[in-house]
Amino acid sequence: MIDIRKVAVIGAGVMGRGIAAHVANAGVPVLLLDIVPAGATNRSTLAESALAALRSSQPAAFMHPKNARLLTPGNIEDHLAWLAEVDWIIEAVVEDVTAKHAIYSRLQEFRRPGSILSSNTSTIPLHQLTQNLPPEFAKDFLITHFFNPPRYMRLLEIVAGAQTRPEAVTAISSFSDLRLGKGVVPCRDKPGFIANRIGGFWLQCAMTEAIACGLDVEEADAALGPSVGIPKTGVFGLLDLVGLDLVAHVGRSLVANLPPDDAFQKVREVPPLVARMIESGHIGRKGEGGFYRRVEQAGQTVIESIDLRSGDYRPRHRPPKDGGPKLGLRQFLEQPERAHRYAWVVLSETLRYAADVVFDIADHLVAVDEAMRLGYNWRQGPFEMIDALGTGWFAGRLRAEGRPVPALLEKAGDRHLYRVTEGRLQGLSAAGDYVDQPRLAGGLRLADLRQSSKPVIANRSASLWDIGDGIACLEFHTKMNTFDAGTLALIGQSIAVVGQRFKGLVIGNDGENFSLGVNLGFALFAANVAHWAGVEELLKQGQALFQRLKYAPFPVVGAPAGMALGGGCEILLHCDAVQAHAESYIGLVEMGVGLVPSWGGCKELLLRWLAHPLRPHGPMPAISKTFETIGKAKVSKSAAEARDLLFLGPTDGITMNRDRVLADAKAKALELARDYKPPAPPTASLPGPSGRVALLLALSDLAKKGQASPHDVVIADKLATILTGRSTDITESVAEEELLVLEREAALDLLRQSATLARMEHMLDTGKPLRN
């Protein structure tokens, strides 16, 4: 296997720099080279300013500020000799064949023989890129098409040419999967590859259809948004995000390269309004605004949207309620109103198109679904949607409307496009037979397990799965994976079952977020009806369950991805080990809802800081660090940052590929299961009232500066009391149970305060913290 130890990116534009930053995120040194601008005194100015822009980009391009050190900026006139050490060169220059060829001949001169080259082109076919280039170039060359922003978009389309040597494809696919965390989708050398071919059709169709039907942009975005499993940017919001200029460029290249009878040619016209917008620089968020724009009015930011008829901006409005995702896809598309009709027309055309072209652009159905999920963030790909709608129903409605039915659907009849046989996912082939679909080797998804087996135990809120080799996986599946009574009940039952029947436990799920902690509505209800005994019981139960996890006779491995907040963070803190997805956003955010962590979160984070070898000695530093982290409700912006905050420990692992998190967590559990012994209960020496006063002094300075609100001060005082051990003395030792009592008392007291309830209500209503 070819080892990728050093990478170079040629072209420091938005894509090139983003790819380079993400290579650095993988811990791999990377060169970023661009041209020397005419008359520049600093010859590497383009790459250097790209690095500066990366450092301050929002959302952050680097997973940790220190990753920037792995990126070396330079230029292609003075520094091509550096390429001698590089294993993979990624070209991300302007989309122009002549310009790319000029670069390639220079790269060919300087690159190490056997190094791999790839282009990040989104529009130029591979056979054009390798035209007239020597065979030793072509055999090392492929297309690697990243999506923007490269750190966050999981899709990587790979196109190999007839001459590309298979080892090069394997090496790049494996590196991109394991190190960059990408979902690698092999594509054929066809215009727009997969995602932009289908996505481009969808956008173009949705745009022209909205104008033709006289819909507002708000209506269109609501109709083709979360209700049908598409991100809330919908159509016009996405066009603004990507940039109208770029979409038009991709559109032009599809028009030029697709055969005249391709369905895209029928929707290819750029509406006059859009042409005018591009001309006047209204190309979206990076320009003067697009279909939406932000304007300052009387010191306030107002969002305006464009009137698709007149082209004038007006205040954005809320579209009428349309039933939303609760209806389910089929029912949503069956509603008679204008917006629902629109959604049906656009989506059915897109699904039809996908079914028509699938075997022209991909070997398997699943490649198209994967590309649309990972590249456009659709909840389901087109064929998964057709299965959700029902193949028969979908084809029937097309027929009833007098529209052609794709051959794939004719062949399917009433059969699903996908099925699971003996644990293997199969999909229809062009011939209409079920064939195995390629799956990520070594990946593990509960969604796949759900197709072929039943959980060991389950209730409405959580399930326990057997994930093989003696390891069980506890899955939360409430909304946002918040904890409710059902979750807690299943945690308790799982501890018993795993103790009897398994070697170890993984806590993780396939959801977008690991867990957002306690269901606030549930806690608020108890507080509002003053059911204090119940609240106290809930606190005790959570604490006891997490303690039982910590001291269980088997290893427990947390496997977070996305947000792990509040209780979601606390359960991780009680695990023996954590295997986190690189995009894990972990924090104890209870301050935001007027509380302190009270399921052992204060206790565990404090114990971690007390045991941390790098802190200065004495009673206060560990306490101050914990106080600051919880008091400021710090949330890590990556798993790497979570290490800095001690939400992850030094032996906890980070997995780049989302689909490998559970598998890696399982491997970790198996490793720990050999000779597993539960940890010995720790004690802490805490300074008591003197330490609390030290924290109060700092707090009062913050309050004067206006950086802590009145209720912040009340909560932080409670936190200070817990972390300093209330009335203890530095010469005594405090047991875990005593800290848990302090947590409970603080939470119970805060829940009786109207300012805390106001914070909780505000969070439930607006999703934002109240600073009262």
Add this chain to the structure above:
Amino acid sequence: MQEVVIAGYQRSPFTFAEKGALAKVRPDDMAAAVVRRLLESTGVKGDEVDDVILGCAFPEAEQGLNVGRLVGFLAQLPNTVPGATVNRFCGSSMQAIHMAAGAIRMNAGEVFVCGGVESMTRVPMPGFNPLPNPGLYASFPQAYMGMGETAENLARSYQIPRAAQEEFALSSHAKAAAAHQAGRLKDEIVPIDDRGSAIEADGCIRFDTNREALAALPPAFDRDGTVTAGTSAPLTDGAAAVLVCSEAYTRRRNLAPLARIKSIAVIGCAPEIMGIGPVLASRRALERAGLQIGDIDVIELNEAFAAQVLACARGLRIDLERLNSDGGALALGHPLGASGARITGKAAALLKRTGGRYALATMCIGGGQGIATVLEAVQ
């Protein structure tokens, strides 16, 4: 009775804590370099030194243990030369000078190295393990009041508007910049080694600051207050030392003294207005010297906060023109333990440079104190 003189003054560059050039330098190494240079520049031999007295406001970690003694070892003084660390917060190294002066007067030695050090990078305020007394905090919280708040208190009670504070800060930077550019700071600064490269210049002076930049800063301590980062002395790393000895010794060794110590004073005041301390301390020192403020030619008043300096100037009826003629702590920085030795050494050097007769060095101290030294030219 022995007359006491200041016969040498050296300091390190003063640079911003955290982001400054001295951030990676241990404070004890920094102080030792200054002490070594002080002895070299005055020609005093190690075994002639009777004691090393070093001030430090947060004497822990790298500036902990008995850093005065350890600096003696680092500066390669003979084992027979003792060392002590003193803490009177910002007044620490002026206190070191006072202790030496007292010892010389009672024939308890002739030659003293008196200085101070503070790495506010490596030992951040208020130290690593502040543990205030809960009882005192309950009954008398101002004992622990933050310095910024005390400056706000003075700004309010003396009605010192923000613009006046900024005007003063601007003049401090202008004076320091002029002194730097004219090379007037060069002789007092000892280059400090940081892993093989020399740090030679002050780092806190803002050569390009202006009224607009200062006016744009948010309040630093009180949302509704007037004191900003621009009108407060920055957190600073640095060390300073002076040679305090008997006048007889300087005659024997043919050493040219900078100034004679005429009188000293230290006094307490309400902690919540600690910045006014120099008024009370200076009055007491002047009284002991038999002088009026009008007799003083050179005044070094430590600039902890512009508001506090302006309150003191009003209290002492000092013409601002006469203050801190090479710039003060607002521009140069305020490494707590080192500032007292800097302003006393500076006042002595200025007296000599300007040919004046009397100088006053004075400073405020957290917790509510003032300290002052009156110097007299040696004819």
